[in-house]
Amino acid sequence: MVGQQALVIVVVQGGPGDDSNPNSNTPCFNIKSLDQFQNSNYFNQAQKNKKKKKKNSRQVSQKRVIKAYQDFLLKMNKKGYEVNIFEDIFLELSTNSQTGKFDEKSIFEAEGGLELEAKGIVNNLRRPDNPKVDLDFVAKRADFEETIFIDHKRMIDFRSLSDKGIDISGFPSHESVAFNMGKDSVDQKGKFIGTNQSPASMAEVVHLYNFKNIRNRTEIPVLMQAVLNGAEQAAYMNGIIFLNYE
Amino acid sequence: MENKFERFIENLEEEETLKLGDQIFLNEMILDESIQCSILGTLTFFEVDFKRVDFTGSTFVNCEFKNCRFKDVILRKCEFWNPTFENCQIERSNLTRANFHKGTFRNCIFIKANLTASNFSDFEFIKTTFNNSDLDLIGARSIKVWKLNQCTEIEESSNFGNFLENMSCDD
Numbered sequence: 001m002v003g004q005q006a007l008v009i010v011v012v013q014g015g016p017g018d019d020s021n022p023n024s025n026t027p028c029f030n031i032k033s034l035d036q037f038q039n040s041n042y043f044n045q046a047q048k049n050k051k052k053k054k055k056n057s058r059q060v061s062q063k064r065v066i067k068a069y070q071d072f073l074l075k076m077n078k079k080g081y082e083v084n085i086f087e088d089i090f091l092e093l094s095t096n097s098q099t100g101k102f103d104e105k106s107i108f109e110a111e112g113g114l115e116l117e118a119k120g121i122v123n124n125l126r127r128p129d130n131p132k133v134d135l136d137f138v139a140k141r142a143d144f145e146e147t148i149f150i151d152h153k154r155m156i157d158f159r160s161l162s163d164k165g166i167d168i169s170g171f172p173s174h175e176s177v178a179f180n181m182g183k184d185s186v187d188q189k190g191k192f193i194g195t196n197q198s199p200a201s202m203a204e205v206v207h208l209y210n211f212k213n214i215r216n217r218t219e220i221p222v223l224m225q226a227v228l229n230g231a232e233q234a235a236y237m238n239g240i241i242f243l244n245y246e
Numbered sequence: 247m248e249n250k251f252e253r254f255i256e257n258l259e260e261e262e263t264l265k266l267g268d269q270i271f272l273n274e275m276i277l278d279e280s281i282q283c284s285i286l287g288t289l290t291f292f293e294v295d296f297k298r299v300d301f302t303g304s305t306f307v308n309c310e311f312k313n314c315r316f317k318d319v320i321l322r323k324c325e326f327w328n329p330t331f332e333n334c335q336i337e338r339s340n341l342t343r344a345n346f347h348k349g350t351f352r353n354c355i356f357i358k359a360n361l362t363a364s365n366f367s368d369f370e371f372i373k374t375t376f377n378n379s380d381l382d383l384i385g386a387r388s389i390k391v392w393k394l395n396q397c398t399e400i401e402e403s404s405n406f407g408n409f410l411e412n413m414s415c416d417d
Contacts, residue, residue: 058280104282105303166267171307187385
């Protein structure tokens with residue numbers, strides 16, 4: 001279905017797009033009242049908050065990334081993998097190529113990509129040369145030396161919210177999240193084909209599904225199957241790797 | 247003005263991820279925060295200004311944004327489940343590779359926003375416009391786009407951005 005487009009036009013009167021309500025004609029934006037802006041306390045408070053935030057800045061420091069690197073090495077050791085990954089590589093891969101800064105998401109991506117390297121599945125992991133090819137990594141397949149592009153997907157566990165007393169009864173099931181991930185990833189495999197230094201075909205794009213955050217480990221086989229079912233429904237089941245499912 | 251949302255962030259431990267739910271935030275201003283990979287469920291934001299907030303890789307479930315402004319906000323690789331955006335302005339913000347499932351943008355305006363390679367499924371756009379925004383490679387499945395009294399249904403598209411661009415120009 002990739003690349004195909006089907007349009008069906010239906011004209012309906014008086015639906016959500018109905019203009020009969022004069023109040024709904026134009027978007028209404030958040031404009032603070034004049035009093036609010038004229039009130040000097042308003043700005044003072046904002047300034048105070050800003051100062052406070054600097055102290056509590058959540059920007060990721062190099063120290064934090066080095067700690068993540070050390071934890072990663074320990075984890076790989078524990079799993080029995082012989083790791084030959086240097087700190088500077090970990091730092092480089094943990095850098096968001098769009099901002100040039102370290103961030104949590106990039107650290108997570110680096111850990112998954114490098115675990116594939118530790119497992120001997122890929123070599124020479126790096127960020128794509130062309131930033132328009134918006135996939136996490138490019139690497140060489142260890143067996144055939146072919147270039148592949150890797151995208152790392154994190155499975156989310158909503159139970160971490162219910163631990164905090166948050167009602168998750170209206171949330172989608174983990175299974176439906178996994179199914180959608182599998183389905184959407186097929187479209188993503190085809191997205192960047194044809195761009196400079198991009199995958200030549202969908203076969204060159206691998207999706208890595210990481211179950212690290214799923215606490216109920218008995219749930220994982222069902223989620224793996226849901227990913228496969230989603231991919232099957234989108235008619236392309238190749239290029240799927242599971243991580244931390246043991 | 248109380249900034250309840252920022253207080254939650256300030257109370258986080260150094261490496262703790264923000265996990266938040268069942269809250270209403272009213273008339274707040276959230277500035278210069280980096281809260282990547284957060285999990286946010288059943289939150290209502292009413293008249294909240296987000297400025298230079300980095301939500302990269304966060305998951306939003308059943309969240310409502312009403313009369314909110316997003317300026318220089320990073321929503322890259324975020325997952326939205328059942329979101330409602332109503333009367334919102336999204337300006338100079340990065341939504342690249344964000345995924346939106348089962349929700350609505352109503353009376354919203356995107357200005358110089360980057361939605362490249364984002365994905366929408368079971369979604370409705372009602373009187374929502376895109377000005378000078380990057381809409382390349384947007385994937386779409388089961389979409390309804392309302393403009394005035396006309397609804398266009400899109401079953402599947404791998405270049406939905408072209409359609410949105412045309413919808414925004416046709417006045």
